[in-house]
Amino acid sequence: MPHWNNWSGRHQARPRTLHHLHGEEDAAALAAAASRDGRRVRATGTGHSHAPLIPTDDVIVDTSGLAGVFSVDGATRRAWVGAGTKIHALGLPLRREGLALTNQGDIDRQAISGATATGTHGTGRTLRNLSAAVTGMRIALADGRLVTASDTENTALWRAARLHLGAFGIVTALELALRDAYKLREHGWASDWPALREQLATLSSTHRHFEFFWYPGTDQAFAKVLDETDEPPAYPLADEGSRLAWSYEVFPNHRPHKHTEMEYSVPAERGPACFEAIRTLLRTDFPHVSWPVEYRTLAADDVWLSTAYERDTVTLSVHQTIDEDETDYYRACEAIFRAHDGRPHWGKMHYLSGETLAAIHPRWRDWWRQRDAVDPAGTFLNDYLQQLRSDA
Ligand SMILES: Cc1cc2nc3c(=O)[nH]c(=O)nc-3n(C[C@H](O)[C@H](O)[C@H](O)COP(=O)(O)OP(=O)(O)OC[C@H]3O[C@@H](n4cnc5c(N)ncnc54)[C@H](O)[C@@H]3O)c2cc1C
Incomplete structure (x- = not known):
């Protein structure tokens, strides 16, 4: 049986399947099959979260094969990158295009999908977190569709899923707002x-x-x-x-x-x-x-x-x-x-219930409504997220 653990070793899992993704068609087929068969699927970046976001005894999806800078638009200062791309692998290719991330956190070992999924941030009074830089995303949904959600297309889904906790589907690529290299x-x-x-x-x-x-x-x-x-x-x-x-x-x-x-x-x-x-x-x-x-x-x-x-x-x-x-x-x-x-912080430890989170986050229930609309059976929830949802 495969084994998974997070960065610190605090969270362990023995999933029935550890699936390594290399393309978005595979992600879509996996999502459709999992939802048809009543399975539970959790995608992972590099497992740097201290919260038990990934553990499931069913399917864990390693997204590190979805890596690279796919396209760059110098005029709008935006780039599409593979969801599993490590933050440290973005620096050099983006600089070659004259571009850079506006800010980064303490380390650069995380996948960009994992970092944006939890609101990972650096420091700077005028600078926002990495989720706020997501202007578009490609997601394999539970019904097997591959959709683009962005600031111009499927915007309701994009608004909710910019910080998604892995709960909307398998994210295969992200469009990021960048700035000139500095x-x-x-x-x-x-x-x-x-x-x-x-x-x-x-x-x-x-x-x-x-x-x-x-x-x-x-x-x-x-x-x-x-x-x-x-x-x-x-x-x-x-x-x-x-x-x-x-x-x-x-x-x-x-x-x-x-x-x-x-x-x-x-x-x-x-x-x-x-x-x-x-x-x-x-x-x-x-x-x-x-x-x-x-x-x-x-x-x-x-x-x-x-x-x-x-x-x-x-x-x-x-x-x-x-x-x-x-x-x-x-x-x-x-x-x-x-x-x-x-x-x-979504990627770190806390002891709050869904009820308290609902009181803290003005858009909590809107977020769950958008999520439930694309995954009514909860294919992309583990016990931890299910608990937060049922508390709410
Ligand atoms: C040493 C260390 C330093 C850190 N420094 C900072 C810091 O400076 N600032 C800060 O804010 N945080 C920091 N963190 C927290 C860390 O950035 C977050 O927990 C981040 O989510 C980890 O990214 P990851 O790629 O490891 O994601 P994971 O922990 O693997 O996953 C995080 C979430 O993303 C989802 N996910 C990942 N990839 C996909 C995908 N392709 N499709 C769907 N869902 C996906 C997972 O399901 C999960 O819900 C640090 C953590 C450590 C251990």
Whole structure:
């Protein structure tokens, strides 16, 4: 029996079938057969989600064979790419066309389909998440149709499915809104927290990207800013914190240590207070936790299930090593995040019910209505998503 596990190893599955896709006709035939036979299908990118989005004992679909930059429109600055393309494989081919992703997250190992399916984001007060860059998608639906949903075609489906959690069908390709290729200069520095707190608003507003990691044991932070530059790239690349190169060479960081993670998005103006509450919690109730808290910013968007839906946002992430039980710590953090009107990251851990998610996300029920219309039998739901839906 095949075996699947996510990046951290926390989630495991023994699916009846592990199907490797290489083309969209196969995706459509698989979707039709699965729905006819009452099977359950979950597509996966690279399994970097901490939430149990993939596990099923039925069919897991590996989409890594659907890779490559398929077409580029330089005039509209858009490109169609294979859904399974790793983010790191987009940088160079897009730069050859004079284009780039507007922003990227901490790492670039995920598939673009997985990253956009969960609202993956980087940092930057004026920059939106990756789902907001999806202007079109090709989806193999449960009835075996391959449809294009975009900002000009099947728009109702596109609006809902830009952030889709793998629940609408098998996504075979994505059209992404891009920008002109650009270079970034990175500057990272250590600071004690009180000093950084004084500069928080200025750093957020004067740099294209600003973030920091705060380390509870020492009360020290490692802050980082990235800004566009016309300077020539400096090769070989310097270490993280002082790189100067094309955007896709500067964004990614090395994250080798297996961990779990909870992340919430709070309204931007509540970010500093929410961070202070988490800092106090760590110092008083969880002094043994050494993993850092990450603080980033994110611009409002119009993606239905986005954590930044119609509000500028600060994201706060807490981590724990994979070997330790994080439950008490994360539950205590979640209470603080919720008290600050937080929305959980779809690819990370949370303990919320569908009922609570419905109260948090104004378009929750609209999203489910669109989803149910294209997959009434729930072929593309696993137990986790089914539970969230039945709670709602
Ligand atoms: C070390 C690490 C660093 C991270 N850094 C960041 C960060 O900086 N910012 C951030 O926001 N998040 C971050 N994440 C979270 C991560 O980006 C998300 O969980 C993302 O969804 C993972 O992408 P993936 O390709 O591994 O997708 P998976 O985890 O494999 O899948 C995610 C979702 O996409 C669906 N899916 C994937 N491909 C398809 C397809 N072709 N058709 C239909 N559905 C599909 C799956 O069914 C699932 O619902 C990080 C995670 C880790 C482990």
